[in-house]
Structure formats: C-alpha cells, structure tokens
Amino acid sequence: MKLRAAVHANGFVVLLTWLVLTIAIGGATALAFVVGAKDGNGAAIGIGIAGSVVLVVLLLGVTGLIVVNPNEAKVVQFFGRYVGSVSEPGFYSVLPLTDRRSISLRVRNFETQKLKVNDADGNPVEIAAVVVYRVVDSYKAAFSVDDYEEYVETQSEAAVRHLATTHPYDAHDDERTSLRDGSEVAEELTVELRERTELAGIEVLEARITHLAYAPEIAQAMLVRQQAAQVVAARTHIVEGAVGMVGLALQRLTAEGMVELDEERKASMVSNLLVVLCGDRPTQPVVNAGSLYS
Numbered sequence: 001m002k003l004r005a006a007v008h009a010n011g012f013v014v015l016l017t018w019l020v021l022t023i024a025i026g027g028a029t030a031l032a033f034v035v036g037a038k039d040g041n042g043a044a045i046g047i048g049i050a051g052s053v054v055l056v057v058l059l060l061g062v063t064g065l066i067v068v069n070p071n072e073a074k075v076v077q078f079f080g081r082y083v084g085s086v087s088e089p090g091f092y093s094v095l096p097l098t099d100r101r102s103i104s105l106r107v108r109n110f111e112t113q114k115l116k117v118n119d120a121d122g123n124p125v126e127i128a129a130v131v132v133y134r135v136v137d138s139y140k141a142a143f144s145v146d147d148y149e150e151y152v153e154t155q156s157e158a159a160v161r162h163l164a165t166t167h168p169y170d171a172h173d174d175e176r177t178s179l180r181d182g183s184e185v186a187e188e189l190t191v192e193l194r195e196r197t198e199l200a201g202i203e204v205l206e207a208r209i210t211h212l213a214y215a216p217e218i219a220q221a222m223l224v225r226q227q228a229a230q231v232v233a234a235r236t237h238i239v240e241g242a243v244g245m246v247g248l249a250l251q252r253l254t255a256e257g258m259v260e261l262d263e264e265r266k267a268s269m270v271s272n273l274l275v276v277l278c279g280d281r282p283t284q285p286v287v288n289a290g291s292l293y294s
Contacts, residue, residue, distance in 0.1 A: 003139040003201075006076040006084025011065050011091035017127070022058055025051050064096040073138035085138045103138040107205065110149075112157050114211055117164045124215035127164050127179070129207055131156045131193060132261065137201025148200045155196040163189050169214065179212055217267040 029051030035044040066086065068074050073087040076101045086092055087105065094100075111130045119125050133152060135141045141148040164179065171178035179185055197204055249281040 001082060001139065003137050004084045004088050006074075006094055008092040008094045009065075011067075011093045015065065016091035016246070018058055022055065025058070029055065040267055050205070060096050061093075062096075064094045064098065066092055066094060066100055068092065071105045073103045073105055073135075075103055075138050075142045077101070082139065082143070087138065101142055103135055103141050104137050105138070107131075107132060107134045108149075110153055110156060111210060112160055115157060115160055115164070116215055117161050119164055120166055120168045120176075123169055124217065125164060125169050125179070126213050126215055127160055127209065128211035129156065129160045129189060130210050131204060132206040133193075133202050133204045135201055136203045140199065140201030143224050145200045146201060151200050152202055154278065156193060159189060159192045159196060159207075162192070169212070179209065181207065185209060199221065209211050230268055 029048050032044045032048035032051060066074055068086050068089050068091075070089045072089070074094075075085050076083040076094050078095055078097070083095060083098060085103075086094065109130055109132045112128050114126050114128045116124060116126055131152065135148065145151045163185065166175055167179050167185065169179050171181075177184050177188075184265050186206070186208045189209070190204055193204040193207050
C-alpha cells in the first residue's frame with residue numbers, strides 16, 4: 001500500500017451544516033415528543049424516536065473533525081484500515097469514527113553518541129555525526145517501522161560505524177579518502193543514510209562528522225606520529241629548496257666567470273651551502289683569511 005490522500009471536506013462547512021441540522025432536527029424531535037405525550041399520538045412519538053436516531057448519527061458525524069497544523073500530516077485509520085493522509089494545513093472533516101495519528105513533517109536533526117570503532121587501518125578512533133532529516137512519506141513513517149525516530153538513530157549509528165571501518169583516520173597517500181576529508185566523507189555518509197532510511201519514508205538532507213579523534217589509549221602515540229610526519233614533510237620541502245638554491249648558485253658563478261672551481265671545491269661548496277640552508281640551528285660564520293685553497 002502506498003501513501004494516498006484521505007477524503008476530506010472543509011471543516012467549517014461541515015460544522016455549520018451540523019449545527020443547522022442539529023438545531024432543526026432537535027427542535028422537531030422535541031416538538032414531536034411533546035405532541036405525542038399530550039395527545040397520545042403514536043405517529044408523533046415515532047417521529048420523535050426517528051429524530052433521536054438522526055441526532056445520534058449527527059453526533060457521530062462531528063467526531064470526524066480534525067485540525068492539521070503546518071508541516072504536519074494526519075494518518076487516518078478506520079477500524080485498523082489505512083484510509084489516507086491529510087497533509088494540507090487547515091480545519092477538515094474526515095470519515096467519522098476514525099483514528100488519527102499525527103506525523104511531524106518538520107526538519108529535524110539528530111546527533112549520534114561518540115562511538116568508539118577501529119578505522120580501516122585498525123586504529124581505535126572516536127567518531128560522532130549529526131544527521132538532518134525529515135519525513136516525506138507519512139504512511140511509511142507510521143506503518144513500515146515501529147518508531148521512525150528510533151529507526152533513524154539506530155541506522156545513523158550503524159552508518160557511522162561502517163564509514164569509520166572503511167576509511168583511515170589519516171590517508172598517507174592521495175589514492176585513499178580519510179575520515180578527515182570532510183566534504184567527501186559527508187557526501188558518502190549522506191548517500192548511505194538515504195538508502196538505509198528510505199524504507200521508513202525519511203529523507204536525509206545532510207549528514208556530517210562532528211567529532212573525530214583517536215581513542216585516548218593511543219592518542220599520545222598518534223600525536224607523536226603526526227608530529228614526526230609533519231617534521232619529515234617540512235624537511236623534505238627545505239631540502240628541495242636548498243638543492244635548487246645550490247644549483248642556481250653554481251650556475252651563476254660559472255656563467256659570470258667569477259671564480260673557477262674544480263670538482264673537489266664544488267663538492268665542498270655544495271656541502272657547506274646545504275649545511276647552512278638545511279640546518280635547524282643558526283650557523284656560525286668562519287672567515288678564511290688565506291687563499292681559496294688554504
């Protein structure tokens with residue numbers, strides 16, 4: 001069975017009609033009972049009884065009046081059978097003696113707990129996410145699952161766990177996506193949650209990681225590892241720049257003919273320049289008072 005609109009009418013028109021009929025039939029019924037009791041007229045008493053039955057039917061009819069708020073849907077059931085849903089805000093009248101269940105269509109957000117799970121490299125991490133969703137199918141939300149809010153929470157935690165196990169915390173090459181790649185990970189999590197919650201009539205608008213950290217037992221060790229990786233990356237850039245500067249210096253000296261250097265002196269000059277450019281401490285200049293070769 002699919003979502004469908006319940007048959008409904010304007011509640012104000014129905015209420016006004018009910019009031020007019022109730023007053024008219026109620027007055028006629030009362031008059032018939034008075035005449036029948038006074039004159040002993042059986043026909044008048046019969047009319048009074050028929051009017052009483054009609055009044056009872058009219059009283060049952062007013063039980064179908066409902067109020068639908070903005071961004072809300074009323075799921076209507078008649079003795080257990082799904083009649084339809086009313087999602088247009090306003091005052092309406094539906095089938096009497098029906099059960100109405102309110103389903104909110106407002107946008108909601110839910111934040112998972114901090115989950116502890118191993119990433120793709122086996123490192124324990126703590127991860128949490130926020131999920132923004134709304135109900136788009138009131139029939140599925142009401143009847144496909146027991147509690148659609150609890151269903152979204154459970155599926156969100158399952159999706160976050162699955163995401164953490166398929167990606168590393170840090171990617172050491174460009175071919176892998178890490179958990180720290182915010183936009184890519186958020187898109188993947190959103191797509192997976194949409195597939196998981198479609199059964200409950202839920203549309204996931206956005207899902208993003210809100211907390212990501214190594215577990216406390218390895219946090220210090222991983223911090224040292226990250227610092228070492230940053231130091232290595234920085235020194236790599238320094239060495240690349242130093243090599244380029246040394247090469248440029250030798251080319252300029254040779255091109256302008258400022259000094260003639262043999263291979264041994266070139267090697268010595270390269271060594272000294274690299275020490276100066278790549279060293280992590282200030283260098284102390286040494287003045288050579290003799291010749292270039294002494």
